Amino acid sequence: MDSRFVRATIRHLLTVIFLGICMMWIMAPTNTYLQKWRPSIHKKLVSTYFGTQAPSMLIWTFPVLFVASLGSLYLHLGKNSNQDASQSNEKKHRRALWRKPVLVKGPLGIVSGIELALLIMFIALLVWSLVTYLRRLHTITPKAAAKEGVKVWEMKLFDVALWIGLTGNVCLAFLFYPVARGSSVLPLLGLTSEGSIKYHIWLGHMTMVLFTIHGICYIIDWAVTGNISEMLKWSHSHISNVAGEIALLGGLGLWAATFPQIRRKTFELFFYAHHLYIIFVFFFILHVGIDYTFIMLPGFYLFIVDRYLRFLQSRTSVRLLSARLLPCNVVELNFAKTHGLTYNPTSIMFVNVPSISKLQWHPFTVSSNSNMEPDKLSVIIKSEGSWSTKLHQMLSSPIDRLDVSIEGPYGPQxxxxxxxxxxxxxxxxxxxxxxxxxxxxxxxxxxxxxxxxxxxxxxxxxxxxxxxxxxxxxxxxxxxxxxxxxxxxxxxxxxxxxxxxxxxxxxxxxxxxxxxxxxxxxxxxxxxxxxxxxxRVRSILFKPLPTDKPMAPILGPNSWFWLAAIISSSFIMFLILIGIITRFYIYPRDHNNYEFSASTKAVLNVLAICVSIAATASAAVFWNKKQYSREATQVQNNEGQAPLGSPNLRAYNGDRELExxxxxxxxxxxxxxxxxxxxxxxxxxxxxxxxxxxxxxxxxxxxxxxxxxxxxxxxxxxxxxxxxxxx
Missing domain, CATH: 3.40.50.80 (Nucleotide-binding domain of ferredoxin-NADP reductase (FNR) module)
Incomplete structure (x- = not known):
């Protein structure tokens, strides 16, 4: 079957599913969904195997993971396909107009027409959600407030706090898509991970603003009603207030370190503080329970898959062949790579030098070309911060070998x-x-x-x-x-x-x-x-250890196909694991009546997700590692005694005069x-x-x-x- 026909079919199917997902986000805050659709779906799907979380899994998690898997297959089929250049001038002109910058200066930076349109649409979704929730305020009457023993405004404040939190969850649901570097979602939209960072920043600010207001409103309500002890409540089967407060504190610590004044002056603080996302997400899950977590889970699920694959790739010490030190404090590092590792111009790669910092990873542009230089990959590093300055100082002294780990490269499709x-x-x-x-x-x-x-x-x-x-x-x-x-x-x-x-x-x-x-x-x-x-321009030849491996794609040359297999198989494995756990451990104690510990249930689901992703991703990486290990050995054996063709590298630590x-x-x-x-x-x-x-x-x-x-x-x-x- 023609791959173009298959891709066209997948593209139309993805469009239909995407429109369905958008419709669900629009309908989520309405009474039609909350009072009619959700009870009906809940009644049909709740079972002894998946319990009360089945509806959320089907409505919110499954469609997105299906799109990610199908999108990976779409990208795999299109990897070597011809690209059509026969677009009409009118269509090209329209696309060019949408891509033109419409905002140049301001807090958002440079924003194109299509980016501004999408931002307005997303803000409209937030406003729609919040306004739709707030329309229910008229149902709060003095009689209802008296029944609860509070004033009308206190009861309204309590509900407003809840609805602001629900609106904040919309931002959180999209927060992790831009930082899943190897995900198929971004390439499907024509985006790259480095170009999407600004969307992550926008979403992060909106998320923390809404969640902070959400928490402050609850604290005010508890204080004025004399229920401040609610801050110490950890419910057995419902919302855990303590977990929510810990999540908010973690998020605030992370958020404070992201502002430009801190990020630019103390990057290390920004980098380490960003790991608070683990506390933020984990305690958020404990706060709201696993049933509600499935609404924001898809983006985080794809991020976990990508993060674990990056972890596996970073465990290998790569084969660093040579370096050039320019008089302008610029370093060019040259790594050995297999032919199967291909990338496009403007790609970036994350570099870690354990002797400088075991935790810090810094992105650098790939300067080499995978067509012209099939055996080598180069990055250029300018000594501007403390990390890069330490690297330049290390290379300026006599050195035989440098232990380096990498993640990537990542770039345009x-x-x-x-x-x-x-x-x-x-x-x-x-x-x-x-x-x-x-x-x-x-x-x-x-x-x-x-x-x-x-x-x-x-x-x-x-x-x-x-x-x-x-x-x-x-x-x-x-x-x-x-x-x-x-x-x-x-x-x-x-x-x-x-x-x-x-x-x-x-x-x-x-x-x-x-x-x-x-x-x-x-x-x-x-x-x-x-x-x-x-x-002088100094050129250094390194003496790699036999254990240093040439750079290779973590999932082999068919990485998109394997990514589709990991996403789909890991989710299937999760369903099997959680089905067994629910049927034989949770259901006998709960009978779907919300009597089982919500925190324990959430932790069991998180563990099942982590085990499923780790097992399937590790198996895929191990299989591909066996396939390209032979090529990697051949690359090492073919590395001649002379450097890679540069007259500047004829002697170890050789110098040449500046031109x-x-x-x-x-x-x-x-x-x-x-x-x-x-x-x-x-x-x-x-x-x-x-x-x-x-x-x-x-x-x-x-x-x-x-x-x-x-x-x-x-x-x-x-x-x-x-x-x-x-x-």
């Missing part, structure tokens, strides 16, 4: 700045290309006529991977490649050595012969070139300006192509300036995209 038509081939090596180039006609349609990349400082790193990708594509393409303009802003002339990294270590000047690349470099704090012969623009081909394509900043408005408006892609990465002000120019409406051909990492 496709090369979004390219469009393919007719036949496209995943050529793993240039050697294979040389064998087939006389027999294949590979046509590549580029999304833009011109690509303008604006970088500030270390923001140049994601553009290195894009340039290398286009170098590769220019060699296999039979059509015109887009014009490329790199506008790089640096503080000092020493930073110009970062341009040395544009070409791979195995590269040559001929790599740029088919690429129309022009570089405009600006040195802002110097008015004339300066040289310092004492500054501002080391490659002659790059020097010819580069123009350096001293003592000023680029006139971005003029440079962008001068681009007269039909479609100009504008990518920017760097300081916040630089991104905002470029976004303002592209969204000004003075040039319809500018299509903006920001590459930023708000970790």
């Amino acid at each position: 496709s090369n979004h700045f390219l469009r393919f038509a007719n036949k496209s081939y995943q050529l793993k090596t240039l050697f294979l290309l040389s064998l087939l180039k006389n027999y294949l006609t590979v046509q590549i349609f580029f999304r833009h006529d011109t690509i303008v990349m604006v970088s500030g400082g270390s923001g140049i790193t994601p553009f290195i991977s894009i340039i290398r990708e286009l170098i590769f594509r220019s060699k296999i393409s039979q059509c015109k490649t887009p014009d490329m303009i790199l506008i790089a802003v640096f503080k000092s002339s020493l930073d110009l050595t970062m341009l040395d990294l544009l070409l791979p270590m195995t590269g040559s000047p001929s790599d740029l012969s088919n690429l129309k690349l022009h570089i405009e470099a600006y040195v802002t704090k110097e008015k004339e070139p300066t040289t310092d012969n004492s500054k 501002s623009l080391p490659h002659q081909s790059l020097a010819q394509a580069t123009k350096v300006h001293y003592g000023g900043r680029p006139d971005l408005k003029r440079m962008l408006f001068e681009r007269k192509g039909e479609s100009v892609g504008v990518l920017v990465c760097g300081p916040k002000k630089l991104r905002h300036d470029v976004a303002a120019i592209c969204s000004s409406g003075l040039a319809d051909n500018l299509h903006f995209e920001s590459i930023s990492f708000s970790w």
Whole structure:
């Protein structure tokens, strides 16, 4: 069966399920759902095997996990499929309009039209939920209040506190989707994990605001009614107030460390405080009970799957081959990898160096290209914080080996700045290309006529991977490649050595012969070139241990297929485990009358979920590890005594004199300006192509300036995209 037909069928099915999930969120606060639908579903589904939690599992958890599993299969089938480039100009124009920035400055940062529309829709859902709940206030009468022995406003405050908490749970239900890095949900929506962090931040703030108001309202109500002892209540079969207070305190501690003033100055505090999410979620479950937890569980379930897979990947010490230390305090680390590990430009990888900190993981841009460099993966690290400064100091002293663990890489599902038509081939090596180039006609349609990349400082790193990708594509393409303009802003002339990294270590000047690349470099704090012969580029060859393994995909080359298997099989295993526990342990004591300890029931469900995910994910990783261990051994055996083709690495800890623009081909394509900043408005408006892609990465002000120019409406051909990492 044609994979395109299967994908189209899956896509339509996913759309139907997604619309059904949206409908349920809209109907959840209404009387129709609460008084008609839920009692009817509850009556039909409550059983001796799944107890009273069956309706919530079916309505809220199962559809989302089914979407995640089916979405993983959809991505697996589309991994090597052709991408259609034959979209109409009108459709392309509409999509470009939605992607244009509409908000540039403000607390939300740079927000596109579609992001603003989705944010407004989500806020509308919150307002709808809260207003629908508040409409029940008229049912609270003096007679009803007198019956409870309280005043009307006290009874209303109590119910308002409950409804605010229910509304906060809507935010919590979506909070973990953006931080599940390897989940299929984000790629289905055309998102990446690093690009979705801002959604996590928005949701986190809304969640904590609503839950804080929820807790304060209850405390006020208990204080004025003389029931302050309720704060110490841990109900046997219903809501546990103490658990809710612990969850709120954990959330407040986490929330306080997320504000920019703290996150930027003391990243370690931000990082460690974020682990309070474990306390927050666990005691939230104990607070509301497992039945209600299934409403927010799907996003957290996918996060647990992703987190456990990351844990398994991080247990291996990867094979670090070499490093380059540039005079501008930049380090390039080069790791060995298997051919099965592929990634797209602008991908990121999380790095941990146990000798610096066993707990800290920091994201860095992958600068290598999996097509041009099938045996190696490189990341570039700028010494700006305490962690990266310690790493640079370690590498500056004589060192034979560095123990490093990694998570990732993570990145976009496709090369979004390219469009393919007719036949496209995943050529793993240039050697294979040389064998087939006389027999294949590979046509590549580029999304833009011109690509303008604006970088500030270390923001140049994601553009290195894009340039290398286009170098590769220019060699296999039979059509015109887009014009490329790199506008790089640096503080000092020493930073110009970062341009040395544009070409791979195995590269040559001929790599740029088919690429129309022009570089405009600006040195802002110097008015004339300066040289310092004492500054040298240091190259280090490491001596890895036999136990150090080349980087490999944790779930093998068919990772999306295996992820679908893990999600579906783990949920089935959970259903079996909890069915046995309920039937033979909970039901004989409870008989579905809410007499069994709610906390014990919640803990048993959490344990069943953790065991199911750990068992299925471990089995999948173990199976794939056996498959690629042979390739990993072959990679280690094939590593020659000489370094990977770089003339700079001919000697262990060898040095070479500083050259501002080391490659002659790059020097010819580069123009350096001293003592000023680029006139971005003029440079962008001068681009007269039909479609100009504008990518920017760097300081916040630089991104905002470029976004303002592209969204000004003075040039319809500018299509903006920001590459930023708000970790």
